[in-house]
Amino acid sequence: MLKVGIIGATGYVGAELIRLLLNHSKVTIEAISSISYEGEEISSIYKNFYGVTNLICENQEEVIEKCDVIFAALPHGLSEEIAELVNKNNKILIDLGADFRLNNEYEYERWYGKKFLYKNLHKSSIYALPEHNREKIKEHKIIANPGCYPTSIELGLMPLLKNSLIKLDNIICDSKSGATGAGRGLTLKSHYAELNENFSPYGIGSHRHIPEIEQCLSDIAEEEVKITFTPHLLPINRGILSTIYCTPNKEVNIKEIHKLYCDFYKNESFINVLELGDIASIKDVKYTNNCNISLHLNHRGDGLIIVSTIDNMIKGAAGQAIQNMNIILGLKETEGLKLVATCN
Amino acid sequence: MLKVGIIGATGYVGAELIRLLLNHSKVTIEAISSISYEGEEISSIYKNFYGVTNLICENQEEVIEKCDVIFAALPHGLSEEIAELVNKNNKILIDLGADFRLNNEYEYERWYGKKFLYKNLHKSSIYALPEHNREKIKEHKIIANPGCYPTSIELGLMPLLKNSLIKLDNIICDSKSGATGAGRGLTLKSHYAELNENFSPYGIGSHRHIPEIEQCLSDIAEEEVKITFTPHLLPINRGILSTIYCTPNKEVNIKEIHKLYCDFYKNESFINVLELGDIASIKDVKYTNNCNISLHLNHRGDGLIIVSTIDNMIKGAAGQAIQNMNIILGLKETEGLKLVATCN
Amino acid sequence: MLKVGIIGATGYVGAELIRLLLNHSKVTIEAISSISYEGEEISSIYKNFYGVTNLICENQEEVIEKCDVIFAALPHGLSEEIAELVNKNNKILIDLGADFRLNNEYEYERWYGKKFLYKNLHKSSIYALPEHNREKIKEHKIIANPGCYPTSIELGLMPLLKNSLIKLDNIICDSKSGATGAGRGLTLKSHYAELNENFSPYGIGSHRHIPEIEQCLSDIAEEEVKITFTPHLLPINRGILSTIYCTPNKEVNIKEIHKLYCDFYKNESFINVLELGDIASIKDVKYTNNCNISLHLNHRGDGLIIVSTIDNMIKGAAGQAIQNMNIILGLKETEGLKLVATCN
Amino acid sequence: MLKVGIIGATGYVGAELIRLLLNHSKVTIEAISSISYEGEEISSIYKNFYGVTNLICENQEEVIEKCDVIFAALPHGLSEEIAELVNKNNKILIDLGADFRLNNEYEYERWYGKKFLYKNLHKSSIYALPEHNREKIKEHKIIANPGCYPTSIELGLMPLLKNSLIKLDNIICDSKSGATGAGRGLTLKSHYAELNENFSPYGIGSHRHIPEIEQCLSDIAEEEVKITFTPHLLPINRGILSTIYCTPNKEVNIKEIHKLYCDFYKNESFINVLELGDIASIKDVKYTNNCNISLHLNHRGDGLIIVSTIDNMIKGAAGQAIQNMNIILGLKETEGLKLVATCN
Known part of the structure; x- marks a missing residue:
């Protein structure tokens, strides 16, 4: 051993x-x-x-x-x-x-x-x-x-970036994390009566995962990728869910995108690309090493929304x-x- | 009486x-x-x-x-x-x-x-x-x-739209709501053991608040406004927080934007524009008729982030x-x- | 003023x-x-x-x-x-x-x-x-x-004690309190990820409300009253619910006991004696100055159970x-x- | 297989x-x-x-x-x-x-x-x-x-009953359970906005686990055991904690009782008798097949308090x-x- x-x-x-x-x-x-x-x-x-x-x-x-x-x-x-x-x-x-x-x-x-x-x-x-x-x-x-937020975002975007399918000048990453992400150190923000029944963003424009995400996404895309990243603190113990907004380079066929993701991750043990219509949720990955990804279009059909979720601790x-x-x-x-x- | x-x-x-x-x-x-x-x-x-x-x-x-x-x-x-x-x-x-x-x-x-x-x-x-x-x-x-999500978004964007300061072709509205928003009717989604310690979006691209938001924002802007709207269900009873991403028409000075908001809402009893640096959170408006708004730039300084929060029931x-x-x-x-x- | x-x-x-x-x-x-x-x-x-x-x-x-x-x-x-x-x-x-x-x-x-x-x-x-x-x-x-736990217990027992209806040698008081009771000071016990999804007693046999409860109950009964008191910490913000077990001096008629409580508290603005069959719960007193009390018999009919609930902060x-x-x-x-x- | x-x-x-x-x-x-x-x-x-x-x-x-x-x-x-x-x-x-x-x-x-x-x-x-x-x-x-509540109570009392150390005429069992115990069926009681931030007992004097507990305890004691049992619903997903109050037959030495429990369970894989001074809590058994038991005296030293906790689902x-x-x-x-x- x-x-x-x-x-x-x-x-x-x-x-x-x-x-x-x-x-x-x-x-x-x-x-x-x-x-x-x-x-x-x-x-x-x-x-x-x-x-x-x-x-x-x-x-x-x-x-x-x-x-x-x-x-x-x-x-x-x-x-x-x-x-x-x-x-x-x-x-x-x-x-x-x-x-x-x-x-x-x-x-x-x-x-x-x-x-x-x-x-x-x-x-x-x-x-x-x-x-x-x-x-x-x-x-x-x-x-x-990798950091917790970056993992959820990088896995969520990788197939699109490897295939140059989206605009790289401003991908919006709206991420939400459970309280374990803030660690065991005592802070007012993580004090039970403060966080319970509460919700808010933090570190807007200044969170240290920003350069890490941009570096990795740029590495994947082989081109500079710019993001806007906002982390939020959820009143739950575990889990990260990132809602990622990006704009396709050309007209989008969501079934093709879905097939691309399925093919891209087909040999990966820990990545589940959900069926079209299903929506990723934290509960389904909690206490696992999985990343669940679901793919969506906005109501006009001109914007892609990727939901990517992991257990932040695993x-x-x-x-x-x-x-x-x-x-x-x-x-x-x-x-x-x-x-x-x-x-x- | x-x-x-x-x-x-x-x-x-x-x-x-x-x-x-x-x-x-x-x-x-x-x-x-x-x-x-x-x-x-x-x-x-x-x-x-x-x-x-x-x-x-x-x-x-x-x-x-x-x-x-x-x-x-x-x-x-x-x-x-x-x-x-x-x-x-x-x-x-x-x-x-x-x-x-x-x-x-x-x-x-x-x-x-x-x-x-x-x-x-x-x-x-x-x-x-x-x-x-x-x-x-x-x-x-x-x-x-007005609907609950629309109220949070419309109040968050009004000063910008009235002053034609942002691009109108795709404003990203990432909203999160407490469970009372789903009402008293019994559903698996609102069953305690399902929602507790969970978090996920729903109704992506299909939520009925979408046309309401676009109608009101367009009415305010006196021009067609297009949004992408994603609602999420929070494991809390009350409150909505909307994180809104938009792109300024020209270079942004956050202090000017802040002053604009303060002036715009200065006679309003229920709107609090927080000081720069503060971040709106659900706790501070819960059980009130207030809307708290905080204003932020992304890390490059080229994107505006508005956080708008209300009690969904009030x-x-x-x-x-x-x-x-x-x-x-x-x-x-x-x-x-x-x-x-x-x-x- | x-x-x-x-x-x-x-x-x-x-x-x-x-x-x-x-x-x-x-x-x-x-x-x-x-x-x-x-x-x-x-x-x-x-x-x-x-x-x-x-x-x-x-x-x-x-x-x-x-x-x-x-x-x-x-x-x-x-x-x-x-x-x-x-x-x-x-x-x-x-x-x-x-x-x-x-x-x-x-x-x-x-x-x-x-x-x-x-x-x-x-x-x-x-x-x-x-x-x-x-x-x-x-x-x-x-x-x-008065302290928070004592208030819930003293109000719950007062009518019985004033009328000498129960044995005084060992009243069991099993109390549960929300997290605000522990105050704003940071402790690991009140750290969100520790208290959330958790529950346990604390201060068994040593909580400082014990002598206060015994003093007040004895004062009410005009005789020495002995209790066993166990406080527990609930993963909620507010509220105390005390489940109190006592033994009647003579055969019990729950309707008479109920009538006694209703009469005893009939002029009190803040005390609600619930109807027989109803059970007091924290939600119904949260954010009020009320104490809700419900009265019950155990399955043999030889033991009284009083449920008394208040908002610990109010x-x-x-x-x-x-x-x-x-x-x-x-x-x-x-x-x-x-x-x-x-x-x- | x-x-x-x-x-x-x-x-x-x-x-x-x-x-x-x-x-x-x-x-x-x-x-x-x-x-x-x-x-x-x-x-x-x-x-x-x-x-x-x-x-x-x-x-x-x-x-x-x-x-x-x-x-x-x-x-x-x-x-x-x-x-x-x-x-x-x-x-x-x-x-x-x-x-x-x-x-x-x-x-x-x-x-x-x-x-x-x-x-x-x-x-x-x-x-x-x-x-x-x-x-x-x-x-x-x-x-x-066995049922979930009975398991927690029976394991908590077994060493005392096998050794005829406590009075059998009225053991108080104050139990608290997470929401999964109520199952997946939709009820208002388990509706998120109703149970969240709430706490209360239910089925007082009428819960069907009562005869099961009395039967098993009597079987263990080889004599009729009478209990008072009150279940409560906790706003958490999993876990049961039972606070059990009993009266020793003779003067109590908590160290001897503790040693008795340790000896009694020393070959059991799933029972942890905690050290004196420690208090059992739901978190430490969640997602396991364990039962953690802690032993306590009330402040007068004449009453035993046993805290027994399990994961209700496991x-x-x-x-x-x-x-x-x-x-x-x-x-x-x-x-x-x-x-x-x-x-x-």
Whole structure:
């Protein structure tokens, strides 16, 4: 059994990695770390692990030393040093933070306020969206796992962009996310009595997923893509639904578009293109690594609406990270990820 | 005290009218009707009225006979006959249904599948959005109260359209509504275990508010306005938030746009234009007749994003209906509607 | 207009006091204070007050100086010094905290870990549950407003205790409260993703409302009453529902008990004794100062079950405080409190 | 692979059986049935099964004919005929309804309003709570799977009753359940806008789980046990938490009680006795077959409070049914049921 470790194990994404990896038959969680909870059992922090695992939070260095594959689930800005250490030890890093997502240092500085620390590591890392660049991922050892919103949007638009079917100057991405996306850190915005029975956008025009989405979409289209992106906070625990508005280059036949999507994704285990008439909803992908996509026209028939939905904690974070690990290790891509959504 | 009556009193909108009118100091609820519950006390149907009112559901004819102003809160298709009767009796009808919202019979038939029954009544009726056409409303006795989604969108766009500041060929309206908007009728979509922890769009390209929105926006702009409208169902009870995307005709200065909105709405009791930097949220308007509007630019600065939020049951239905009644009766527009949102 | 002030205005209870007092026709809010937000507008902290009030947070001394009636909505341990100052200035204090609720200093020390600071003030203060001791309240100037859980339980049991109808050695009080009861302070327990879709008891055997409930019930019964009290946290914003189990002294006739309750509360504006067969629910009292009570037998007919429900923020805090103020000032008890619950 | 079938596959419990059995490595779902949806794919009814299974609803007879083990998830009153047919075919029936839960025909008639149809089948059936009577279950072919509330209460009290430590004349069981417990059938009580932000008890003194609980507790205690049971409906999807109040026979040492529970359940895979000081909560068992139990004293130390929590759809229905199947088939009891609760 291959040994994997998790740095930042006590955040929501770290805990989800533990939960999913406990059911992975080819790897074993050898070590986990947490700065805030070093020395404590994970089952005393997350009671759902009571009776399930005895893992104790160690420090980062121990995790890197003991494991072959290291997952880092940390706030941005903390992964570069880890990557340097992992790299020296010739191990594999799957980074769920933002440090290696942007290729352009200028953009990184603009949106994150700091420069690249180890430029060479950035060159040898890859933004790993399996459905887009699976083959290239295999050759890398520093993996930038995509953000949650970007995953939903990039998968939703990929077939159109690869086939140059839409205008690229202003794709509207109106996204809505459950509360786990905001993490375990206490904020007034995530205080129960504030978020419950409430709904609103945030970070309009300033959310750090914007450059990531534009970079990946441009990479897919092989041309500059411009978006408008508005994230909203939903009073639910999990799930992202992105409603994407774009304008076709020429007259649209929705059945052809639908066929294109079905063909494009026909070998993908985690992508469901719904039948025409059906509408994607968060419930049907919750607790899975799936992305459900439905396709629609506006009432005049001159605008395309794509609805793309994922579980932000799984396909939008921990699940996709495991999918990327499976790819790198040459395992079956669905290993540990054959999850069926609950009916309710 | 003027006598008012409510036809369709046992639906959510009817019950909300009762609740609000009980606190109105210039009118008294003289009679209510319900087909399903004729003869029953409203307080046995809605327990929140226990000890508050002894109103008993009668039939429509009695309501019309006894009252000076009649509110109709019915599914579409049932108000025309009522209007005919109200008109004959020379009384006032405020219709919260869709029967009198569309001026164009062709459009009405296209979206609602039926023709106008009494064409003359349609001519003498008015689509009554006070902030748009307050003066004209005063002269009418058949009032089409705007739909909930349309209200949020029309108020959000009015200052831009009146000043010809944006392109009219495709305004994107991404709207989200709480569950009361779907009414009290039982459906799987509104079954608790189905909607809770879920989120998705519905009626894409086919929602009947589309022609209403386009008609009103075109009326405001005095030019044809085309929209793409996608409604979504939120797992909350009340509130609508519309995120509206439009493209300025010329370079945008957000401060000027903000000033324009503030000036435009400065005498309006129910419209709050938030300060730049603030973002409208459902919580702040819940249980009020207010519409809160916030203004934003996308990250490139070339796209405008307007966030407009109302309580779908109040400014989106019962509250606006009372506002319209106040206007017609020459009362203070805020009478019975000085509602302060709860903090939680 | 009498001048009232609120110390601790930026907590949930303080904000609810503002909201309710803004609609009170006989008093005006002259000043508010907050340690954390001194100098800030309340409408910048609670956006629902935007456009409604321009009140600015001052300091405590200013509030006491400017106002005739002072409400204190503070964590326990902070009200005694305020009471001393209010007393010296011969004004009225309505304390929504716990400092003056327990008469017995030994009990206070046992549960709160500190002694009385000003013993004489405790003697001249009163635990003010209007339905129990309305007449006495009028003579006092330091008012201990009851806790939220205690209010629901005391009102639920009063008619039985006054008539010596039940055993007093172990009344089971199983109470459930919405999240606002835990306040605005950030805790993991109130973090959205933790509380949502969750439910559990807390403070079993140790909640500080226990001695308060036992003291008041014993005072009502004029004999020692022993309870077992378990509070639970509900994933809703507002409302408390207490399910109370007690054993009759003799054979029970539920119709007689029901008649007893109806007679006992027949002159009370805020207490609704539901008809036999109906069951009290939180929804029907939310956003009101009401307490709804329903009466039941267990399946053997030998045990009484009382369901008592209030809005924890209103009858359980701000509303009852205003009711107490009305009593002291000789105003109509319902002034500012004629609130109708929403249907949803 | 053994063939299993599900009759009543389109209710919530039936669908949960499908979801769980799809991950069972020793059995395969051979057929499912539904009266309402005969001929339809399950994935068109529950979209979460899209791309996961092609099962089509057949009729009952086909399910019985094709399968070795038949699960029936039907409203009460429909299982006896199925049992007769299964019995004739010498197959195994695991009934998730109430038809075989009560041994006493008089009680059955009192609570369900009908007599036993096949008395001999009742004699050869067993009420199957594995932690109570695992060995006996193995010898039976008609299995009455316990109800959801009863499971939580029986597991919570078993160690006390087996050791005669508490008074049996009136154990108070205050239970709270999520909305899935009410099923998929549309009712006003489960309408989103009615249940959301609401909470109340129902079926006080009349819920049909009462005789089941008293029968099983009496069977465990080998003496008549009397309870008072009050179920409440929680605004969450899943989970039951029962707060159980009982009085010890003699002075209580909570540490000894705790040790007793730990010892009693030490070999049980699905029962977690929490450490003293911890409190059971629904979140920690959601989506698992576990029952978490925490033990508490009231503030006087003379009353025991047991908090017992399960997922009503799993340990309270589908999971326990699979556990019972595993027992009968001689499989590992945890097969298909190694589920880890999500952190949120």
